[in-house]
Amino acid sequence: MDVLSSRLLIRPIDPERSRVFYRDVLGLAVQREFGDPESPGTVFFLGNGSLEVSGSPGTDAPSGMVLWMQVRDVHAEYQRLVERGAEGLREPQEEFWGLIEGWIADPDGIRIVLVQIPEGHPLRRDQRTF
Numbered sequence: 504m505d506v507l508s509s510r511l512l513i514r515p516i517d518p519e520r521s522r523v524f525y526r527d528v529l530g531l532a533v534q535r536e537f538g539d540p541e542s543p544g545t546v547f548f549l550g551n552g553s554l555e556v557s558g559s560p561g562t563d564a565p566s567g568m569v570l571w572m573q574v575r576d577v578h579a580e581y582q583r584l585v586e587r588g589a590e591g592l593r594e595p596q597e598e599f600w601g602l603i604e605g606w607i608a609d610p611d612g613i614r615i616v617l618v619q620i621p622e623g624h625p626l627r628r629d630q631r632t633f
Contacts, residue, residue: 510546510553511570513613518542520610521556528587529615570615577619581605584617595619602626 515521522545525531531547531554538544544557550573574580577595584607585591592614595605603619620626 508553510555511549512555512557513609513611514558515556515609515611516559517610518556518559524589524610525554525556528584528589568613570609570613571618572615573618573620575619577603577605577617580617581607589615597621 513521519542525547526533526545531549534546534548534553536543536545538557544555547554547556549570554570581591581595590608592606592608593604595603595617597603601621601624603621605617607615607617609615
């Protein structure tokens with residue numbers, strides 16, 4: 504398979520509340536908006552991917568889905584987001600695999616894992632052999 508592009512789609516219970524959360528609380532940049540101007544679908548830049556918030560859910564909020572977002576300073580971002588109204592689920596801590604993770608939730612309860620890769624962690628080293 505030759506994947507040219509990809510996007511994660513969220514069908515929130517309250518689309519406007521979720522758009523406000525991702526745009527104003529998380530501070531994600533808008534890539535584009537489409538559809539009904541009264542209730543537009545919104546695509547956000549998400550690092551090297553995209554996050555689309557549009558439509559409405561078929562049933563309840565998604566179960567088992569987690570967004571993983573790498574940030575430069577997980578402690579500062581976690582604090583900033585909780586102060587802006589994000590629900591804090593777990594303060595940042597170092598995991599046994601060496602990454603530092605803090606957890607928050609979006610308005611529909613989707614867990615967002617904020618991750619910092621510490622200096623010296625294998626993910627920061629060039630694994631290619633020369």
